[in-house]
Amino acid sequence: MTTTAPTSSAVRLAAETWESLFRSQVAVMRRLQAGAAFKKLPIKEYDVLFTLSRCPTGKLRLNEINDHVLLSQSSLSRLVDRLEKRGLVERSIAPDDGRGILLGLTAAGQELQKEIGREHIRDIAELVAPALTADEQRELLRLTEKLQAFVAHK
């Protein structure tokens, strides 16, 4: 046994931490996706609209979106088909990569994202704000950002 091997209690703590994070995510997500906000658009499709609405350039490569969702590459492609068919997004060729697709919101897409987002954000606050103090929320935000940053660069 070397001094750098993880101890079983360290492994157990990591596992329990992950389990708790995952289960809390499930608990909140079950509530959110069942809400009235997602009658018009499934939450996974909304997520793409939201991600596009939040990015500085307003456009993203499909593979960039794909790095942040739990869908296979092909499923994301098909999800984008559905959004495009509804006139909510538009595909264009990426200017610096002939293989690539840039995705942007249409005006209708922006409008729908805002409409759903208003209700969605209220649902989130209804769940999170009474559960945790503002300081606790900030700490949770910091810890999960730290975790995500590590995993993203690993």
Added chain:
Amino acid sequence: MTTTAPTSSAVRLAAETWESLFRSQVAVMRRLQAGAAFKKLPIKEYDVLFTLSRCPTGKLRLNEINDHVLLSQSSLSRLVDRLEKRGLVERSIAPDDGRGILLGLTAAGQELQKEIGREHIRDIAELVAPALTADEQRELLRLTEKLQAFVAHK
């Protein structure tokens, strides 16, 4: 505007906290499900085995499992079909509710859960332990448990 209305900055903090929690979950989950541990069994199916292995009685009602996963009732029923077909779980009639099904692990199910779990837990530790200190992990555990407990009882 009443004094009990949530302020927009309180709503925003809750939303950002949720977003960060959700994205970190996605980042970790993408890694875990892509790991060698889940070549033998998809992670959603493993999750049911794991949940059964962790419960005090060794058996759970389908609707109890369903309260903690992101699958519809029918999809869980079908997932359990698949596990049963592989001889990993067995269904029995709940003794106190003629509508109900109790689910339990078979010996093969226990064995496979342990086998996959050994590798899975190592993968988790590889992601979480270098990202967060032990104190941070404990704090994250506490906060997510608090959140989950609130949402579960709301």
Added chain:
DNA sequence: CCAAAATAGATGCATTTGCATGTATCACTG
């Protein structure tokens, strides 16, 4: 007690998803 409403889980059918594969483009190397 009885009827109505609610609940539990299985199933039909349509939709979504994932694996494998294909085509085109890009990056790298000699």
Added chain:
DNA sequence: CAGTGATACATGCAAATGCATCTATTTTGG
């Protein structure tokens, strides 16, 4: 520069999922 390997995204096809519905059982309220 040319060939090879890697990457980006679409598509075929099979599997998984979700909505709606069904049957049986339990719970509720008068």
